[in-house]
Amino acid sequence: MPNYELTEGKTLVTLSKTAEKNSLINPELYSKYQVKRGLRDLDGRGVLVGLTEIGEVHSYILDEGEIIQVPGRLLYRGYDISDLVNGFTRDGRFGFEETAFLLLFGHLPDQKGLEDFKQILAGYQKLPEDFARDFILKSSSKDIMNALARSVLALYSFDDNPDDPSISNVLKQCLLLIACFPSLAVYAYHALSHYYSNQSLFIHSPRPELSTAENILTMLRPDSKYTKLEAALLDLALVLHAEHGGGNNSTFVTHVVTSTGTDTYSAMSAAIGALKGPRHGGANIKVIKMFEDMKNQLKDWNDDEEIEQYLTRILTKDAFDRSGLIYGIGHAVYSISDPRAVILKDYAAKLAQEKGLDDEFKLYASVERLAPQVIAKFNRMYKTVSANIDFYSGFVYKMLNIPVEMYTPMFAIARIAGWSAHRIEEIVNAGKIIRPAYKSVARRQKYLDLIERN
Numbered sequence: 001m002p003n004y005e006l007t008e009g010k011t012l013v014t015l016s017k018t019a020e021k022n023s024l025i026n027p028e029l030y031s032k033y034q035v036k037r038g039l040r041d042l043d044g045r046g047v048l049v050g051l052t053e054i055g056e057v058h059s060y061i062l063d064e065g066e067i068i069q070v071p072g073r074l075l076y077r078g079y080d081i082s083d084l085v086n087g088f089t090r091d092g093r094f095g096f097e098e099t100a101f102l103l104l105f106g107h108l109p110d111q112k113g114l115e116d117f118k119q120i121l122a123g124y125q126k127l128p129e130d131f132a133r134d135f136i137l138k139s140s141s142k143d144i145m146n147a148l149a150r151s152v153l154a155l156y157s158f159d160d161n162p163d164d165p166s167i168s169n170v171l172k173q174c175l176l177l178i179a180c181f182p183s184l185a186v187y188a189y190h191a192l193s194h195y196y197s198n199q200s201l202f203i204h205s206p207r208p209e210l211s212t213a214e215n216i217l218t219m220l221r222p223d224s225k226y227t228k229l230e231a232a233l234l235d236l237a238l239v240l241h242a243e244h245g246g247g248n249n250s251t252f253v254t255h256v257v258t259s260t261g262t263d264t265y266s267a268m269s270a271a272i273g274a275l276k277g278p279r280h281g282g283a284n285i286k287v288i289k290m291f292e293d294m295k296n297q298l299k300d301w302n303d304d305e306e307i308e309q310y311l312t313r314i315l316t317k318d319a320f321d322r323s324g325l326i327y328g329i330g331h332a333v334y335s336i337s338d339p340r341a342v343i344l345k346d347y348a349a350k351l352a353q354e355k356g357l358d359d360e361f362k363l364y365a366s367v368e369r370l371a372p373q374v375i376a377k378f379n380r381m382y383k384t385v386s387a388n389i390d391f392y393s394g395f396v397y398k399m400l401n402i403p404v405e406m407y408t409p410m411f412a413i414a415r416i417a418g419w420s421a422h423r424i425e426e427i428v429n430a431g432k433i434i435r436p437a438y439k440s441v442a443r444r445q446k447y448l449d450l451i452e453r454n
C-alpha cells in the first residue's frame with residue numbers, strides 16, 4: 001500500500017499519532033462508570049445477554065454465592081461432548097455430520113435421518129459454475145480466512161432469494177455454507193500456494209459419498225490419499241470445534257449481525273472475520289509459530305527454567321510476536337481445564353509417539369504446565385488459566401500434514417455448524433436489535449468555522 005505524503009508534512013505517521021492520542025480513554029473511567037469491559041463482570045463471569053439451547057460451557061459452581069472453579073464441561077444440545085465423542089469413535093463412525101445435525105435440529109439423528117442429512121449436504125457441495133475460477137483462483141488472497149469471507153459474500157450474488165429471513169430459506173443457505181466451506185477453504189489454499197509459493201495448482205472436486213473430514217483431505221492432497229486414522233482425527237477436531245455457546249466472540253457476532261435482520265452471507269462473513277483474530281480462532285496458527293520460535297531459542301527443551309525464561313520474555317513483549325500473549329493458554333470462561341484440550345491432548349500424545357515426536361509433545365506438556373504460573377506472576381488473576389482447545393490442535397494438524405495456513409479455516413469449517421444453529425435461534429426468538437450502551441466521556445466543544453481553526 002502506498003504511504004501517501006499529505007499536505008504540510010502531515011504524513012500518515014503523524015496522523016496516526018494524532019488518532020492514537022485522541023482515541024485514548026483514561027483507564028480509571030472504566031471503573032468509575034462500572035463498565036463491564038469485554039462484557040465481563042469484575043469476577044470474570046460474562047454479562048448475561050441471551051439464552052441458548054445449543055451449547056453449554058460450564059466452568060464453575062456457586063456455593064453460598066461463592067464461585068468454585070471446576071474442570072470445564074461442554075455440552076451440545078444437552079449432551080456432554082465426551083459422550084458424543086465416545087459414541088461415534090466407539091462405533092468407528094465419522095461424527096461431524098451427526099454433530100451438525102444435532103446442533104441445527106436439537107436431537108441426535110437416527111440411521112435414516114443421518115443418511116438423509118448427509119445426502120442433503122452432498123447435494124449442496126457443488127460450487128456454482130466457474131465460482132472457483134472467477135472468485136477464488138483469479139483473486140487469490142494471502143490469508144485463507146480472508147478468502148473464505150470474500151467467497152461467502154460472493155455467494156450472495158448466486159442466490160435467487162438472498163435476503164429472505166424465513167427459516168426454510170436461512171436453513172437452506174446455512175446447509176449450503178456447511179457443505180461448501182471445505183472446498184472454499186481448500187481451493188483458497190491451493191490458490192495461495194500456487195500464486196504466492198509457486199506450487200503446482202490442482203483442484204480436486206469433493207466426493208458426495210465421503211465425510212467432511214475425508215473430503216478435506218481428498219481435496220487438499222495431490223494424490224487424494226489419506227489413512228482412516230488421519231480422517232478420524234480430523235473429524236474429531238471438527239466435532240470439538242463445532243460449537244461453543246452463544247458468548248464466544250464469533251458466535252456472538254453472528255447473533256449481533258443477525259439481529260439487524262441482514263442476510264445469512266453478511267452474518268457469516270462477519271463471524272469469519274471475528275474467528276480469524278489471534279485471541280480467538282486465529283490462536284491455533286500463533287501457537288504453532290510460537291513453538292517454532294521457542295524451539296529455535298531453547299538450548300534444552302527439558303529445562304524448565306529455560307522454558308520459564310522464554311515464556312517470561314513473551315509476557316514482557318521481548319519474544320515472539322511481542323503481543324505479550326502466550327497463545328493457546330487461557331480462556332474467557334474455562335479455568336481449571338478446557339474439556340476439548342483434554343481430549344485433543346490425549347490424541348496428540350498417541351500420534352506424537354507414532355510419529356516419533358515425543359520430545360516435541362513433552363515440550364508442549366511443559367509449556368502447558370509452566371505457562372499458568374508465569375502468567376499468574378504478571379497479572380491479577382481471578383481464576384486459574386489452562387490450555388485451551390487451540391493449544392494442541394495445531395500440533396495435531398501438523399502431525400496430519402495439514403498446512404499451517406489451513407488451521408484457522410479448519411475451525412471455520414467446523415464452527416459454521418454452530419453459527420448456523422445460533423443464527424436460526426436468534427431469528428426464531430429475538431426480534432430485538434442487539435444494541436448495548438456506550439457512555440460518552442468526551443468534552444463538549446464549541447463549533448469553530450474553518451477559518452477560525454489552527
Ligand SMILES: CC(=O)SCCNC(=O)CCNC(=O)[C@H](O)C(C)(C)COP(=O)(O)OP(=O)(O)OC[C@H]1O[C@@H](n2cnc3c(N)ncnc32)[C@H](O)[C@@H]1OP(=O)(O)O
Pocket residue numbers: 044278279280281283315324325326327328329330331332333375379380381382383385388389390
Ligand atoms: C477458541 C478460542 O477462542 S480459545 C482462546 C484462544 N486464544 C488464545 O489462546 C490467546 C491467548 N489467550 C488470551 O489472550 C486470553 O486468555 C483470552 C483472550 C483467551 C481470554 O482473555 P481474558 O478473558 O481476559 O482472560 P482472563 O480474564 O482469565 O485473564 C486475566 C489476565 O491474564 C492475562 N492472560 C490470560 N491469558 C493470557 C495469555 N495466554 N498470555 C498472557 N496473558 C494472559 C489477561 O490478559 C488478563 O490480564 P489483564 O487483567 O491485564 O487484562
Ligand SMILES: O=C([O-])CC(=O)C(=O)O
Pocket residue numbers: 057243244247248249331332333388389
Ligand atoms: O468460548 C470462547 O470464548 C472461545 C472458544 O473457546 C470457542 O469459541 O471455541
